[in-house]
Amino acid sequence: MLTPSFPRRSLGRAVTALALAAAAALGVPTAASATTHAASSAAAAPAAPRAGRVETNYGDPVTALPPISRPSGKHCTVTAMQHDFANSYGQPFTGTLTPPADCPGPWSKVVLDWSGSVAGRQYDRLAGVWIGGAEVLRTSTPEPDPAGISWHVDQDLTAFTPLLRTQQPVVVDLGNIVNSTYTGVYHMTMTVTYYQADRDNAPAATADQVLPVSQSTTAPGWWTLGKGQSATANLVFPRNLTGARLQVYARGGGCEEFWYSNVPDDYAAAHPDYGMCGGGTYREVQVLVDGRLAGTVQPFPVIYTGGISPLMWRPIPSIDAFRTQPYDVDLTPFAGTLTDGRPHSVTLLPPAGISDSWTLDGSLFLTTDPLRAQTSGAVTTDTIAAAPQVNTTEQKQSDGSDLITVTAGRDWTVAGYVDTSHGRITTTVEHHGEYRNTDTLANRGQNQVTSQRDSGWNVVSTDDGHGQPQQHRTTWSYPLDVTSSYTPGSGSDSFLVTGQVSVARELTDQTRHSQGAWQQQAFTDDRLNSQGVLERQNGTVVQADGSSNEHYLGSTADGGCYDHELASDHGYLTLDRVSSSTNGKACR
Numbered sequence: 385m386l387t388p389s390f391p392r393r394s395l396g397r398a399v400t401a402l403a404l405a406a407a408a409a410l411g412v413p414t415a416a417s418a419t420t421h422a423a424s425s426a427a428a429a430p431a432a433p434r435a436g437r438v439e440t441n442y443g444d445p446v447t448a449l450p451p452i453s454r455p456s457g458k459h460c461t462v463t464a465m466q467h468d469f470a471n472s473y474g475q476p477f478t479g480t481l482t483p484p485a486d487c488p489g490p491w492s493k494v495v496l497d498w499s500g501s502v503a504g505r506q507y508d509r510l511a512g513v514w515i516g517g518a519e520v521l522r523t524s525t526p527e528p529d530p531a532g533i534s535w536h537v538d539q540d541l542t543a544f545t546p547l548l549r550t551q552q553p554v555v556v557d558l559g560n561i562v563n564s565t566y567t568g569v570y571h572m573t574m575t576v577t578y579y580q581a582d583r584d585n586a587p588a589a590t591a592d593q594v595l596p597v598s599q600s601t602t603a604p605g606w607w608t609l610g611k612g613q614s615a616t617a618n619l620v621f622p623r624n625l626t627g628a629r630l631q632v633y634a635r636g637g638g639c640e641e642f643w644y645s646n647v648p649d650d651y652a653a654a655h656p657d658y659g660m661c662g663g664g665t666y667r668e669v670q671v672l673v674d675g676r677l678a679g680t681v682q683p684f685p686v687i688y689t690g691g692i693s694p695l696m697w698r699p700i701p702s703i704d705a706f707r708t709q710p711y712d713v714d715l716t717p718f719a720g721t722l723t724d725g726r727p728h729s730v731t732l733l734p735p736a737g738i739s740d741s742w743t744l745d746g747s748l749f750l751t752t753d754p755l756r757a758q759t760s761g762a763v764t765t766d767t768i769a770a771a772p773q774v775n776t777t778e779q780k781q782s783d784g785s786d787l788i789t790v791t792a793g794r795d796w797t798v799a800g801y802v803d804t805s806h807g808r809i810t811t812t813v814e815h816h817g818e819y820r821n822t823d824t825l826a827n828r829g830q831n832q833v834t835s836q837r838d839s840g841w842n843v844v845s846t847d848d849g850h851g852q853p854q855q856h857r858t859t860w861s862y863p864l865d866v867t868s869s870y871t872p873g874s875g876s877d878s879f880l881v882t883g884q885v886s887v888a889r890e891l892t893d894q895t896r897h898s899q900g901a902w903q904q905q906a907f908t909d910d911r912l913n914s915q916g917v918l919e920r921q922n923g924t925v926v927q928a929d930g931s932s933n934e935h936y937l938g939s940t941a942d943g944g945c946y947d948h949e950l951a952s953d954h955g956y957l958t959l960d961r962v963s964s965s966t967n968g969k970a971c972r
Contacts, residue, residue, distance in 0.1 A: 430913055430914060430915050430930075430931035430932050430933055430951070430952075430953070436926065436927055437927065437928070437929040437954060438925055438926070438927065438928045438929075439695060439698070439928050439929050439930070439954055439955045440529060440530060440928075441529040441530060441531045441955065442529055442533070442698035442699050442955030442956060443533075443698070443699040443952070443955060443956045443957055444533050444534050444535060444699060445526045445533060445535040445689075445698075445699045445700070445701055445706075446535075446699055446700060446950065446957065446960075447700065447701055447706055447707075447934070447936075447950075448700075448910065448934040448935065448936035448948040448949065448950050449706075449707060449910075449936060449948075450936065450938065450940070450946040450948065450964075451538060452495050452538045452539065452540050453493075453940070453941060454493070454495065454577075454579065455492045455493050455579045455584075455585040456584060456585065457492075457579065457580060457582045457584060457585055458487065458579075458580040458582070459487060459577055459578060459579045459580060460484035460486050460487035460577070460578050460580075461484075461575050461576070461577040461578075462481065462482070462483075462484055462575060462576050462577075462578070463573070463574075463575050464479065464481050464496075464554050464574045464575060464576050465477055465479055465554065465556055465572065465573065465574040466572075466573045466574075467556070467572055468569050468570070468571050468572070469509075469558040469559075469560045469569065469570040469572060470560060470562045470569045470570075471560065471561060471562055472558060472559055472560045473559040473560070473561065474559070476555050476556055476557040476558075476603065476604050477554075477555070477556040477557075477558075478553065478554065478555050478602065478603075479553075479554045480551060480552070480553060480554060481515055481548070481551070481552050481553075481554045481576060482551045483548060483549060483550070483551075483578065484578055487578040487579075487580045489545075489549060489578070489580070489581070489587075490580075490581045490587035490588075491542070491545060491548075491578050491579055491580060491581055491587065491588060492579050492580070492581040492582075492585035492586060492587060492588055493540070493542050493579040493585075493588060494540075494541040494542050494544070494545060494548055494576065494577070494578050494579065494588075495538055495539070495540060495541060495542075495576070495577045495579070496513070496520065496521060496538065496539040496540075496541050496574065496575070496576050496577075497536065497537075497538050497573075497574065497575045497576075497577070498513070498521060498523065498536065498537040498538070498539065498572070498573075498574050499534070499535070499536045499537075499572070499573045499574075500525065500534065500535055500536075500570055500571060500572045500573070501532060501533065501534040501535075501570075501571045502525070502526075502528040502532065502533060502568045502569065502570050502571065503528050503529070503530065503531065503532030503533070503568060504528055504530065504532075504566075504567035504568040504569075505528070505530075505565065505566055505567050505568055506525075506527055506528055506560070506562075506566050506567070506568025506570075507527060507561075507566065507690060508524050508525050508526065508527050508688045508689040508690040508691075509524060509525045509558055509559060509560050509570065510522075510523075510524050510558075510559070510635065510637070510688075510743070511523050511524060511525060511556070511557060511558040512556070512557050512604060512605075512606055512633075513554070513555070513556050513574065514553075514554070514555040514556075514596075514598065514601075514604065514605045515541075515544060515547060515548070515552050515553075515554055516544075516547040516552035516553065516594075516596065516601060517553075517596035517598050517600065517601035517605055518544060518547060518594055518596040518598065518605075518747040519596075519598060519605055519606065519633055519745050519746070519747065520539065520541055520544055521537070521539045521707075521708075522633045522635070522708040522710070523537055523705075523706055523707065523708060524688050524689060524705050524706070524708075525558070525570055525689065526689045526697075526701065527568075527689055527690050527694070527697075528568045529955075533699075535706070537706045537707050538707075539707060541576065542588045542590065543590055543591065543594075543749060544590075544594055544747075545588060545590045546590060546591060546592065546593050546594045547594045548576075548578075553601055553602050555600075555601075555602065555603060555604055555605070556572070556574065557604035557606075558570060558572065590749075591629070591749035591750055591751055592622075592750055592751050592752045593622060593749075593750040593752065594747055594748070594749055594750070595619055595621070595747070595748040595750060596617075596745075596746075596747050596748075597617045597619070597630065597730050597732070597745060597746040597747060597748060598617065598745040598746070598747075599615070599617070599745070605745050606633070606743045606744060606745040607732070607743070607744050607745060608637070608741050608742075608743050609732075609734040609741060609742055609743075609744060610734070610738070610740070610741045611663075611734075611736075611737065611738050611739070613734065614731050614732065614733050614734075615731065615732045615744060615745070616729050616730070616731040616732075617729070617730050617731075618727040618728070618729050619727060619728060619729075619730060619748070620725065620726070620727055620728075621719075621722040621723060621728060621750065622723070622750060622752045623723045623724075623725055623757065623758040623759070624723065624752045624753040624754075624756050624757060624758055624759050625719045625720075625722055625723050625750060625751075625752055625753075625759055625802070626716075626719060626751050626752060626753050626759055626802050626804055626809065627716045627719055627750065627751040627802075627811075628714075628715040628716055628718065628719050628722070628748055628749070628750050628751075629712060629713070629714055629715065629716070629748070629749045630671060630679070630712070630713040630714075630715050630730070630746050630747070630748050630749075631710045631711070631712055631746050631747045631748075631749065632669060632671065632681060632710055632711045632712075632713060632732065632744065632745075632746040633708065633710045633711075633743075633744065633745055633746060634669045634681065634683050634711065634734075634742060634743070634744050635683075635686055635708070635742065635743050636667070636683075636735075636738070636740065636741070636742050636743075637740060637741050637742070637743060638740035638741060639661035639662075639663070639738075639739040639740035640661075640663075640735075640738050640739065640740040640741060640742055641688065641691065641740075642661070642687075642691065642692070643663070643665060643667050643685075643735075643738070644665050644667075644685045644821060644834060644836050644864060644866075645661075645665070645823060645832060645834045645866065646660070646661045646662060646663045646664060646665055646739060647660045647661070647662060647664070647788060647823065647825070648662065648663075648664045648776055648778065648788065649662040649663065649664070649737070649739075651778060651786070651788065655828075655829065657828065658825075658828055658829035659829065660825075660829055661739045661740070662739045663735075663737045663738050663739035664737060664774070664776060664790055665790050665821040665823065665836070666735075666772065666774050666790055666792045666819055666821070667682065667683055667735040667738075668680050668681065668682055668683075668735050668736070668772055668794070669681040669683060669711070669732065669733065669734065669735060669742070669744065670732075670733040671713050671715070671730070671731070671732060671733075672729070672730070672731040672733065673715060673718045673721075673722075673728065673729070673730055673731075674718075674721070674728055674729055675729065675731070676718075676763075676766060677766065677768040677770065678713070678715055678717075678718055678766075678768070678798060679713035679714070679715065679768070679798070679813070679815070680713075680768065680772075680794060680796070680815065680817070681711040681713060682794075682817050682819065682838055682840065682860075682862075683711070684703070684704055684709070684862050684889060685836065685838075685862060685864050685887065686702070686703075686704040686705060686708065687702035687703075687705065687885065687887070688702075688705060689701050689702070689705055692866065692868055692883040692885060692916075693868065693881055693882060693883030693915075693916040693917070693918060693930070694916065694918060695916030695917060695918055695928050695929055695930035696883055696885065696914040696915060696916035696930045696932065697914065697916075697930070697932070698930055698952065698955040699952055699955060699956065699957065700912070700914070700932045700933075700934050700950055700952050702885070702887065702912060702914070703887055703888070703889050703910050703912055703934075704889070709889075710746070712858075714811070714813050714842075714844050715730075715748070716800070716802070716811040716813075716844075717763055717764075717765075717766075717798045717799050717800030717811050717812070717813060718763055718798075718800060719759070719761065719800070719802050719811075720759060720760050720761015720762055720763075720800060720801060720802040720803065721761065721762060721763060721800070723758055723759050723760055723761075730748070732744045732745070732746065736771065753804045753805050755805035756804060756805040759802050759803060759804050760802070760803050761800060761801045761802040761803055761808075762800060762801060763798070763799070763800040764799050764800055764801065764810075765797055765798060765799040765800075765812070766796075766797075766798050766799075767796045767797050767798070768796040768798065769796070772792050772793065772794050772817075773792060773793055773794075774790065774791070774792040775790070775791045775792070776788065776789070776790050777789045781824070783826070784826065785824050785825060785826035785831075786824070786825045786826075787822065787823070787824050788822070788823045788824075788825070789820075789821070789822050789823075790819070790820070790821045790822075790823075791819060791820050791821075792817075792818075792819040792820075793817060793818055793819065794815060794816070794817035794840070795815065795816050795817075796814075796815050797812065797813070797814050797815075798812070798813045799811065799812040799813070806848065807848060807849055808848075808849055809846065809847070809848055809849075810846070810847045810848075810849070811844065811845070811846050811847075812844070812845040812847075813842065813843070813844050813845075814842065814843045814845075815840070815841075815842050816840050816841050816842075817838075817839075817840035818837075818838070818839050818840055819836075819837070819838050820836070820837045821834065821835070821836040821837075822834070822835045822836075823835075830869060830870045830871070830872075831868075831869045831870075832866075832867070832868050832869075833865075833866070833867050834864070834865070834866045834867075835864070835865050836862075836863070836864040836865075837861075837862075837863055837864075838860075838861070838862040838863075838864075839859070839860060839861040839862070840859070840860060841857060841858065841859040841860075842857070842858050843855055843856070843857045844856045844857075851898070852897060852898045853897075853898060853899075854895070854896075854897055854898075855895065855896050855897075856893075856894070856895050857892075857893075857894045857895070857896075857902065858891070858892065858893050858894075859890075859891065859892045859894075860889075860890070860891055861888070861889075861890040861891075862887075862888070862889055862890075863886075863887070863888050863890075864885075864886070864887045864888075865884075865885070865886045865887075866883070866884070866885050866886075866887075867882075867883065867884045867885075868881075868882070868883045868884075869881070869882050869883075873920070873921055873922075875921060875922040876922060876923070877920060877922060877923040878920055878921045878922055878923075879919070879920055880917070880918075880919045880920075880927075881917065881918045881919070882915070882916070882917045882918075883914075883915065883916050883917075884913075884914070884915040885912070885913070885914045885915070886911075886912070886913045887911075887912050888909070888910060888911040888912065889908065889909075889910045890907075890908065890909050890910075891906075891907060891908040892904060892906070892907045892908075893905045893906040893907065904939075905939075906938075906939045907938060907939050908936075908937075908938040908939075909935075909936075909937045909938065910934070910935075910936045910937075910938070911934065911935050911936075912932065912933070912934045913932060913933050913934075914930065914931070914932035914933075915930060915931060915932070916929065916930030916931075917929055917930070929954060930952075930954075930955070931951075931952060931953040931954070932950075932951070932952050933949070933950060933951040933952070933959070934948075934949070934950045934951075935947075935948070935949045935950075936948045940964070944964060944965045945964060945965045946962075946964045947962070947963045947964065948961070948962045948963075949961045949962075
């Protein structure tokens with residue numbers, strides 16, 4: 385995240401910088417945004433901000449995300465951190481997490497709870513939590529109001545059980561600055577709850593080992609990488625390895641915070657007075673194993689709680705702002721090449737051509753063969769090209785605006801085998817990605833309209849040689865539409881800033897056996913709309929208002945459905961409707 389001394393970038397770059405200056409002077413910081421499902425009554429665009437309304441305080445931030453489900457039965461809660469983050473850049477919290485003696489395991493579930501409060505004025509901040517060197521939570525903070533707000537995020541830690549069985553170092557990084565202008569101190573508490581397995585709640589099935597892909601176990605593990613940089617972890621894998629799944633966290637900062645609105649380098653150079661960020665709009669994180677391309681990820685367009693226009697995000701944060709979702713890359717085709725007991729490199733590459741930095745790290749979830757001391761194998765196919773096909777066009781429109789269109793595509797296959805105690809297992813990973821972004825700029829970049837469509841699928845096929853291959857397919861779609869404008873006023877320190885956002889995250893998870901019909905295992909459809917306005921005349925804020933709505937619709941672990949609608953106006957909720965079903969009653 386940016387510090388107050390660094391000019392914040394946004395879709396109309398100067399727009400948000402001026403808006404935040406006005407918000408800080410008023411004590412009007414920003415919080416979070418949201419939208420609604422297309423089929424619901426709340427899916428219509430939020431109500432237009434009321435002319436002349438100056439919003440100061442707002443309700444506690446809330447999202448439509450489903451809470452992490454909690455098993456019944458015995459459980460124990462450990463307070464892993466209680467800490468105030470004030471002038472905390474370069475000063476992370478460090479501690480130790482010890483599994484509770486009263487709940488020694490095995491566990492059916494482990495859940496992290498992250499709770500905070502803050503009052504005054506402050507920027508939004510990026511935060512990360514590491515246990516044993518593995519990042520288990522990435523999040524960002526809301527921006528406070530003068531009266532103060534509080535919020536809560538929960539995270540399922542069950543997949544990290546192999547690390548949690550023993551005492552581990554804990555690191556929490558939340559860089560913040562407090563001075564005479566930015567007064568907000570983030571008061572944070574983090575607990576971990578262990579749910580003991582019993583006859584009603586079976587022990588959780590997890591990987592056999594978790595291996596962090598980070599730069600430290602006693603300090604913040606993420607790498608902040610600029611153009612042309614990379615991060616490599618040299619790791620020793622189990623000699624009986626059979627499978628490897630990499631979980632990657634990735635977020636852009638500075639000029640890369642709003643990467644989906646960046647312009648090509650030649651356009652930025654030709655219009656230096658526009659204040660635009662370069663690098664174009666297509667973004668892709670790459671993963672290498674021993675220097676060989678092993679997978680790619682197209683990231684979700686996360687918007688921080690202070691992004692675009694400061695009044696848009698009260699009290700509903702944008703998708704992914706609070707509980708950031710990592711990306712999965714299946715590295716099992718490489719597993720058979722990693723079992724010689726020697727160090728092997730896993731490298732993370734930030735998107736090519738970026739104009740600022742990306743923050744990356746990850747964790748490997750490993751499975752092993754209990755009946756064989758050492759496995760072996762080889763990579764048989766790897767068609768990942770070094771760079772995606774990206775096409776960019778720039779056109780002058782009849783109204784004088786500039787239209788920039790970017791298209792891209794990715795198709796690749798990686799396959800490999802591992803010789804195990806059950807015979808040879810072949811894994812094939814197929815990837816397809818599509819991307820299109822149109823960006824219209826007018827009035828010297830003061831008006832900008834961005835429309836982005838990013839979608840694709842991954843299919844993992846596992847064949848044990850007995851003619852019954854199993855396939856797992858995941859799909860994603862990240863539609864995004866953003867409009868921002870900055871209108872200078874006639875007097876000094878006078879301007880009008882407006883912003884509108886519509887964004888969604890659509891995910892599906894399907895399986896099938898031997899070319900049969902695909903069976904849906906899970907899906908998520910999270911949609912958000914938001915708009916805000918900030919107007920200042922001769923140094924006085926005369927209009928500051930916003931509204932938003934969000935609709936989350938998704939399947940639950942028991943095959944049911946969770947349906948949550950939120951709507952807000954003038955900083956407070958006007959709708960909070962939750963319905964859920966169990967016993968196999970699916971959403972659709």
